[in-house]
Amino acid sequence: MGPLVRRKRLIAASLVGSAFLITVTASSAAGLFGDRWEKRSQEAWQQYLTATGRAQSLARAYSETLLPVRLMNLLRSRARTAAAPAKPTPAPIASTTTPAASAPAGPVMSGGGSGPQMANSSLPRLIQLPSVRRYVNTSSAAYTRFKNWVDAAVNGSPGYAFAASEAAMMYQLSPESKYCTLAVNMVERQVADAEAAIAAGSNPEIAGDSYLEVGPMISDLSMTLVTCSAFITGAQRTRWSAYAEQSVWNIWNYGSARWGNRSAPWTGWSVDNPGNNYHYSFLEATMYWALATNNATWMSELRNRRLPALQAYFARLPGGGSSEGTGYGTAQMRLFSLYHLWRDATGSDLANTNTHATDSIYYWINATVPTMDRFAPIGDQSRNSVPELYDYHRRLVLEARQTANSEAAQRASTWWLSNIMMKNSSGVLLPGTQMNSGFNFRYDLLPSGTTATPPSSLVYHATGVGHLFARTGWDTNAMWVAIVAGPYNESHAHQDQGSFTLFSRDWLAVTANIWSHSGINQGTDVHNLVRFVRNGTVARQCESTTKISTMTVTPGASGGDFTANANLTPAFCDNTAVTSWGRQFTFAGRKLTVRDTFAMTAGTTATFQVNTPVLPTLVNSREATAGRLRVRVLEPANATINSNFSTGKYVEDGARYRIDVTGGTTGYLVELSEI
Numbered sequence: 001m002g003p004l005v006r007r008k009r010l011i012a013a014s015l016v017g018s019a020f021l022i023t024v025t026a027s028s029a030a031g032l033f034g035d036r037w038e039k040r041s042q043e044a045w046q047q048y049l050t051a052t053g054r055a056q057s058l059a060r061a062y063s064e065t066l067l068p069v070r071l072m073n074l075l076r077s078r079a080r081t082a083a084a085p086a087k088p089t090p091a092p093i094a095s096t097t098t099p100a101a102s103a104p105a106g107p108v109m110s111g112g113g114s115g116p117q118m119a120n121s122s123l124p125r126l127i128q129l130p131s132v133r134r135y136v137n138t139s140s141a142a143y144t145r146f147k148n149w150v151d152a153a154v155n156g157s158p159g160y161a162f163a164a165s166e167a168a169m170m171y172q173l174s175p176e177s178k179y180c181t182l183a184v185n186m187v188e189r190q191v192a193d194a195e196a197a198i199a200a201g202s203n204p205e206i207a208g209d210s211y212l213e214v215g216p217m218i219s220d221l222s223m224t225l226v227t228c229s230a231f232i233t234g235a236q237r238t239r240w241s242a243y244a245e246q247s248v249w250n251i252w253n254y255g256s257a258r259w260g261n262r263s264a265p266w267t268g269w270s271v272d273n274p275g276n277n278y279h280y281s282f283l284e285a286t287m288y289w290a291l292a293t294n295n296a297t298w299m300s301e302l303r304n305r306r307l308p309a310l311q312a313y314f315a316r317l318p319g320g321g322s323s324e325g326t327g328y329g330t331a332q333m334r335l336f337s338l339y340h341l342w343r344d345a346t347g348s349d350l351a352n353t354n355t356h357a358t359d360s361i362y363y364w365i366n367a368t369v370p371t372m373d374r375f376a377p378i379g380d381q382s383r384n385s386v387p388e389l390y391d392y393h394r395r396l397v398l399e400a401r402q403t404a405n406s407e408a409a410q411r412a413s414t415w416w417l418s419n420i421m422m423k424n425s426s427g428v429l430l431p432g433t434q435m436n437s438g439f440n441f442r443y444d445l446l447p448s449g450t451t452a453t454p455p456s457s458l459v460y461h462a463t464g465v466g467h468l469f470a471r472t473g474w475d476t477n478a479m480w481v482a483i484v485a486g487p488y489n490e491s492h493a494h495q496d497q498g499s500f501t502l503f504s505r506d507w508l509a510v511t512a513n514i515w516s517h518s519g520i521n522q523g524t525d526v527h528n529l530v531r532f533v534r535n536g537t538v539a540r541q542c543e544s545t546t547k548i549s550t551m552t553v554t555p556g557a558s559g560g561d562f563t564a565n566a567n568l569t570p571a572f573c574d575n576t577a578v579t580s581w582g583r584q585f586t587f588a589g590r591k592l593t594v595r596d597t598f599a600m601t602a603g604t605t606a607t608f609q610v611n612t613p614v615l616p617t618l619v620n621s622r623e624a625t626a627g628r629l630r631v632r633v634l635e636p637a638n639a640t641i642n643s644n645f646s647t648g649k650y651v652e653d654g655a656r657y658r659i660d661v662t663g664g665t666t667g668y669l670v671e672l673s674e675i
Contacts, residue, residue: 129226129291130344131172135402135447138173142434142444147174149438154178161439164190164220168227169442180228187224188236190217191243198260206247207259210269214251215284215334218244222292241293248289248298251282274313275323275490277331280338283310287338291345307342311353319462320360325379326367327519328492330392332360333443336399343403351403358404359462361413364397366460366469369480369503373421373429376482376501377514378467380492385519389422391440394432398446414449458560461553466497468553470560470587478560479504479590479674485551485566485583488543492520495541497549497571498583499527502592504674508629512611512658516651525650528611530596530668534577534604547573561588577604590674593634597667608639608661608668616659618643624659628675633661635669 136143150170153162164186171179194204206217221244225232232240250257254268270276283306290298322329339351351357367376368389377387384390394417401413422432435444459470466486472478482501494513502508512526513519524531525538532539547570554563564585572578581598598606612626619625621640622633633639639661646658661668 129223129288130341131227132169132445133172134344136173136445137447140445142441143173145434146170146441146445149441150179154182159438161437163216163439165216165223166439166442168220168223171227177231180224180231183220183224183228184231184236187221187240190221191236191240194243195239198262201262203259203264204243207250207257207264207266210267210278211247211251211285212278212281214247215281215288218247218285219288222288226292244289245295248286251285252301272309274310275317277324277328277334277492280331280334283338284334287342291341307350311350314356315354317356317462317464318354318359319460319464319467320356320358320363321367321462321465321467322490323465323487324490324492325494326376326387327379327381327383328490329379330396333392333396333399336360336396336403339403340399349405352405356464357400358406358409361397361400361404361409361416362455362460363462363467364393365412365416365455366471367467367482368416368420370471370474370476370478371421371505372419372476373423374503376467376469377511378482378484378496379490379494380522381514381519383519385516386514389420389432391422391435391437391443394420394422394435395440395443398443398448401449402446408453410449411451411453412455415452415454417448418452459553459555459562461551466549466551468551468562468564470562472560472590477505481585481587481592483551483564483566483585485549485564485568487545487548488541488571489545489548490543493543494522494527495524495571496527496529497541498529498566498568498581500585500592500594501528502629502672504590504628506628507613508627508674509610509612509672512651512656515613515653515656517653521651523650525609526611528609530581530583530598531607531609532572532578532581532598532600532604533607534601539572539575539577539604541571542574544570544573547571556588562586577601592672593669594672595635595667595669596664599666605662606664606668608633608664608670610659610661610670610672611656612659613656615657616645625675626657626659630671630673630675631659631661632671632673633668634671635667636664639663639668 146166147170149159149162150166152159153167164183167179167183167186171183190205194206197204206214221240225237225240246259250259250264250266252271254266254271257264257266270278271282273279283302286298286302286306289295290302317323322332324331336351336357339349339357343349343351364375367378369375373389375387375389375393381387383392397413397417401410401417404410404413418431418433420432421429422436423429424436433448435441454474458473459468461468463486466484468483468485469480471480480503484496484499486497488495488497494511496511499511501510503510507514509528511528513521516526523538524541549566549568549571551564551566556562562585566583566585568581568583569578572581577600579599579601581596583597584595586593586595594608596606596608600606610626610629610631612629614627616624616626616631618641624631624641631641633641640663642660642662646660650658661670
């Protein structure tokens with residue numbers, strides 16, 4: 001008997017017993033056969049799922065068996081309808097967020113020795129997460145690196161931040177029991193630690209920092225639950241399910257959150273803000289758990305509420321990027337990952353209902369400086385105050401490329417991925433064609449493409465977030481400029497409306513924040529703009545969802561030339577010092593000319609400021625140089641450059657230097673060029 005015949009018989013055998021098992025399981029779930037039959041039918045059902053799962057995998061590999069696979073899916077669907085236990089009755093949700101109509105009652109977890117219980121956790125659901133095999137080339141160097149990384153963990157030497165989901169992924173790619181053994185042990189430890197914390201009257205680790213890590217932790221559990229089902233006991237499945245269900249429920253019902261029998265409400269930070277990096281973690285946990293268990297409640301919550309809100313939000317951000325800036329904005333790598341997870345699992349393409357994901361490829365290409373090793377430092381830069389490209393940026397573009405329907409965008413992403421430069425662990429700058437940190441190796445399994453085409457446009461305006469980038473060419477010696485004028489509505493964004501960054505082979509003028517230790521200095525005094533001071537106090541720009549700075553961009557006669565006019569008056573929505581401020585930028589001939597027009601109240605002064613990486617030299621009262629940067633004051637006639645250059649004490653660690661131009665009462669005209 002040939003191998004194919006044997007495989008077909010295995011599939012047929014799975015189908016023969018399925019009708020009987022469906023009937024028995026459904027009857028026992030309804031209480032028709034008594035406790036003993038219920039227990040035995042549950043065990044038989046578990047064995048059936050494992051067998052049919054293996055048969056289905058074989059069927060996928062052999063097109064001749066397509067019909068049995070479809071029949072098997074139909075039988076599984078009927079089994080789910082017949083045998084799934086009833087949903088718990090919804091309970092009132094005491095929170096400031098309007099609950100979904102189908103929000104479930106909170107699952108009750110006990111902290112006792114018997115472990116937490118969940119009413120609907122007795123059987124696994126029948127829709128599985130898509131396998132990573134759908135995109136992985138097991139002959140690639142990236143696969144070998146990833147396998148070596150996982151094997152080291154299996155052998156007792158896990159690298160920093162090694163995750164259970166990585167072991168589960170490796171089992172999908174190479175089904176050796178050692179990988180599932182590791183994954184199951186890691187998730188069991190996570191759940192057991194949580195149970196111990198709950199029993200002690202504390203919140204488990206997953207609730208820390210406003211549930212920031214709930215996404216990775218529940219995705220670990222979900223992937224292991226699905227991939228390594230045959231290695232998990234029924235008791236473990238029940239406990240894991242109770243823990244995961246409670247975690248997801250607590251996210252969206254923060255005012256009524258519970259752990260065990262104890263009320264544990266939390267702030268609900270960003271549960272309704274799709275633009276915040278925390279939100280991606282909440283969606284990640286919910287999506288993985290919903291897909292792993294086919295939980296109708298959470299699938300409905302995603303389809304009817306969370307994902308439509310997500311799509312509506314990003315439809316308002318044409319041009320790509322994040323209102324959090326380029327630091328925390330890299331968290332969109334997780335958002336784009338969820339896009340293709342959902343597409344591959346459900347067939348629904350969230351990413352291409354608007355242009356944001358595809359546009360973000362072009363955003364990051366243009367936000368990268370000509371030397372291809374750094375990027376525009378917009379907003380908080382907490383991971384590394386110096387904005388150097390890292391694995392996260394590579395992952396973001398890889399994930400976005402995976403979602404893009406545009407061949408042009410895919411080719412442009414391949415070009416960027418092939419040309420960026422990143423520092424390795426020793427600080428040596430090398431081509432960034434692979435991840436540096438082991439815990440990111442898994443993302444190099446995403447295809448980066450083979451056909452590379454650089455973008456043609458030299459000016460890029462991301463109108464949704466209000467970021468403008470331009471350059472004189474795509475060569476490494478090009479001059480590059482970045483300007484901010486748009487919404488200021490996120491806590492990780494800065495008071496930098498109207499600011500600019502200038503680069504040619506290195507920083508010429510750049511925010512002082514990149515020289516700080518924390519990377520989170522947000523005040524106007526660290527940015528290249530006009531500093532308004534009233535009665536000794538620096539006027540603040542303020543967050544607002546309704547008052548937004550605007551900018552119009554007109555291309556110039558050639559290349560990356562442009563003129564941009566920004567209305568920055570809305571940036572001072574809660575301040576009486578500035579009654580109007582407009583800023584015009586003209587970029588041409590490797591020069592940036594900035595014209596300011598403003599009106600102030602009595603007792604307010606205006607200073608045109610430029611932060612530089614090197615000590616400036618005063619040429620005369622209206623001209624100064626700082627390294628290769630020349631700053632010339634053209635208007636007004638009485639404006640002068642302050643010769644007492646600041647040494648950066650306005651940033652916590654001392655932040656290089658600042659050129660101040662003073663004397664203007666209604667405006668300035670200043671030219672910045674390269675020596």
